[in-house]
Amino acid sequence: MADNIHPLALVRGAWGMTGVDLARGICAAAERRGLRSGVDKQRVRKWEVAGVRPDRESQEYIAEVFGVPLENVDVGSWPNWLPDVGVVRLGPASTVPALREALRASMDRSRRTILSAISGTALITLAGAWASTDTGPQVLERVQGKGVGEGLVAVLEETSARLTTLATRERQHTAPLIDAHLATVTDLIAEGRYFPALGLRLHALAASLAQTVAWHRFDHGRHGEAGRFWIAGLHSAYASGDHDMGAALLSDLAYQASWRNDPRTAARILERALTRTRHPAARSLLHLRLARALAAQGERRATLRALSAAELLLGVPTPDPVPAWCSWLSEADLAVDSGQSLSDLGETRRAHQLIEEGQNLLPPSRDKTRGVFLAYRAKTHLDRGEPDVAAAAASKSLDLASRIGAPRCVELVRGLVPRFEAFSDAEGVPELLVKAAV
Template sequence: MSRQRVAQPDLLAHPLSAIRAERNWTYQDVVNIVARRVGNVAARREKAWRWENWGVVPDLDSQLALADELCVPESRVKTEAWPAWLPDGDPVRFSFDWTQDGGMQALDDAVENAVMDRRGFLKIAGGSLIGLAEEWLGIEPGELVAVLKGGQVTIDFIERMEEGLPRLRLLESTHGGSRARRLIDAELGMVVEVLEQSSYTAVVGKRLYRLAAELGRMAGWASFDAGMHAAAQRYWVAALHAAHAANERLMGANILKSMSLQCYDFSLPREALALASSAYTGAVTATPRAAAMLALRLARAHAALGEATACERVISEADTLFANYDAGDDDPAWLAYFDESEFYAQIGTCYLDLKKPRKADAYLIKTLRLASRSKVRDQATYVIRRASAQMQLKNADRANSLLQKAIPLIQQAPSERNVRRLVRARERLPFSNSDPRTRHLDDQLSALVA
């Protein structure tokens, strides 16, 4: 094995990344292991790089050779698809009890582990994710019991803690998740410490759990935006339990909505649909605006599955709901982002997935016309989506121009998700690397990725 120390990336993009970081392996080390056991194969480091970065699946003999080195049984390799069988570190716990104690355990787990979890890939998928959503939908919160452990927490103290939420939301939305996640985690840690060590009434306890749930949701979203996907799952599982302990059904639905979007990004449309469906069904007290937001997340999942009829039916429901919302409604503060521009953006994205680019482009034009200039990260997202619509319309030069406009926006509000969107969109442009039309874009993109 190479003795040279492997550079530790900020983000482990694949389970194989986590294994290489833990064992100090280079890409060459990985292919050498396979070559020694399989024999008569080319030991080129590019093979391992493609497994890790391009989603290429190694053949069974290569997987078995790697499994032998990692002491993973052959039966597991043959029953779990690559890369699920790779032993890539501690699992993300999700099977906490739906009780106050269970919520406390989930919060403890997130505060202890999530901010340092650099795994940029999902750790909970398939039936486990769907089961979590179904459990949340079917369980009623128990009575919150005051626990006497320390000083008395007053309503005034809680209100002072809650006053920090708008500042954190603004920080995350304007400067990106990578810059905000540690500060949000620190605030969450403080609330968890208060919950563990203080005494409070049932009313105060409920507000503490509600505050913990919102901070956990925000920390999950910041981690998601920064590409720390396992950490995002840790935070969201904890936040879902905390929202349940606070009897905050709509807040729980908003967390499931975020988890649905993460599944959408990872091409897990069935899981995305199950999570979005539970969120929409379970938010029985939602205001019209909140219900419209949840409906559009459900529509996005239908669109990802190519279910045009179901998607357009839910879009129609969302349109009716959004038209009926009133500024005087008792909307939660976290819903402020869902304005008219975001409403049109979600519909436009549905039509993108349904391969109806003219409709998509029309909605995205409305989005960009209405979007606040302070929503820099969102503007970058909208511009990239409009570029995708132009590509579907065969307007490659216009798409290229739009992608170049997204670069300074991402530089201003860093977002790993927007970088990935931009890279994928560039790969779909019908221009070679030597084409002068994309030289400036490619130079900027290379600097941005680096």
Template structure:
């Protein structure tokens, strides 16, 4: 059972079915016990009336005052918060890592726990805090630079595995690697230079584990990894890596329709990244552009896209780009630009860039190919090219089957629902058969 709503967490903890939920309400309110009501509360975002909430609160032992104070569904006892209150110190960083390693893997919640205001505050703290000096040594054996280099050499493999296997399969491996480096930080002895490298490695593993959880649509777990990764990057005094994690949090807010929070996080990333390479800055500017497009800010989006293009023109092959920018190639640049234009309802410009992106993209980037093929299909639907949209969605379904991604499954189903064609159309029937297999 994937926990898509606080009510699903409660049902899982109490071993309740939808029918159990409505039976509890019906007994207290003398109303009908139609299980579809509970399903709508959990899956459609329908809010129960005050009497129904009072009946549920009584059954769960939640005071009525908390129901009124927190509102639906905030008062539901859904397994505890994602903590962001750790001090911005080495000790606070290690406590945050322990908390994340304890809770992130069992966390099956598909909804976000942190709201936009909390995330924006976290970004502000990251911008303003001064890193503590790393303690000279911890109890335990020494860690030398060769050992750190060996650990770092595994990152490209982990990135490839996450992209090939999909987030749901890769997150256990990433969590295990994160725990290993955390144990080194806590128990080993090392110089300050080695310690900073361990922290950078740890922060990047947290970012990857967060993205794997995000791809699996386990959003609370993703927030645990990312908020902790931001703290670790801060302890390492790596502003660029912290900015990249804020960029990920911005994308999550974007996906959830929290455009204002997405923009605040993306802007903090651009402003706080420090002295970075042109390609890194272009990557951050494009995230800002996407958030501006989601806010309907056409002028701001065009300005950010122009600045990003200028930065790309300045980049050279001799730049010391961070390894995590490797994915950001010309194909990704055009794909991100296309997404901005799609969000601004400029489908013709969007399709020009989607076509370029798909032509340039490496066949090895199967998950990304699926993502942008779906986006291209939606653009063709908006342009009135429904037949070609069906063709693209067939291709996307095949790609998504070979590189599993919950996010892409959701995307392709959304794109299918936008098609202005009847279910009896043979092309649509063939597509629906593919999508049924993919959903299963």
């Protein structure tokens, strides 16, 4: 039955609006332009029930009501540009609804909204709202519910940190524990009694756990779930006033968009995230991901500017500690992602050198990253017409992925299979094709 509900009615309902509320919002948007709109609840009903398409002006007013940038309004694709129902608006009390939306979505994968990743329009709109809202911590004292003790929060912080810093081959077994920690923290935020200082720690923990859960879902190709957990983490960071953590979660959403071949969305999210990121290491990582998104669009000059900024910012001395979410960023990551950007721009020789250099710099503890780097290296060897060497790198990536449980590496290598099939007689390629098919 829900599949037959018009998307406008779904969005309106998710925002708690009646048809009258939406009509009033449209009329108010027209008035702000010095114009008048004749939209009323009957007109809204025609759009939602009779399938009548709103005219250009009305679609622009609808976009303003729901906070969608005008450049994202494609009149001809109505109603596809409307924001996703599952994206909770940022607000003073939005953390718990966003966390519970992500947790519910993860438990019930049969829901229609979980079948695909969140639209680029919704993500850009959310990033714009975050970037344009200048607010400090919003966590207030909660005076109702069962008391939450500092000892309990300390235990949750300690165990969460230990679970999330295990080596990849161990973390593949801990996903249910991390999920359970996030569910517990969500309940404490929603139902516990605590002072603001403890509430801030709970929100910070929720943001960190949501980010970890999202990456686990992303690694296993569950993109709709991953996006909702990153968004839930963004709400938590927003409530605690942690701009760098908020930028981190937007950056992760952008990384996902690039992975899903939507570099335009990725770049626009990152541009907004950079407006409020302060720590040099955090800004370096965002510029590096921006470079990847720009290179995928063939924007050479902008890509080189972003790479230069990432290199300059990495290692800039600062009295503030490096945020945990980007403490792993190193010269190895800078070299490999720079190489990937140059590869997308057609500079194959230099790209190959940088990727090889980055792989050599990578510490032994980062096995999953090594598997990803090996897949990148396989691609550059194919670009250079070296299928035998490419097959060796891809085979190592698959072996590593199998040992530590890293399905994203497998996905990268399998994406190269069509190119390897053109070299089926080259040394190592037949064996790789068999291994990739398993």
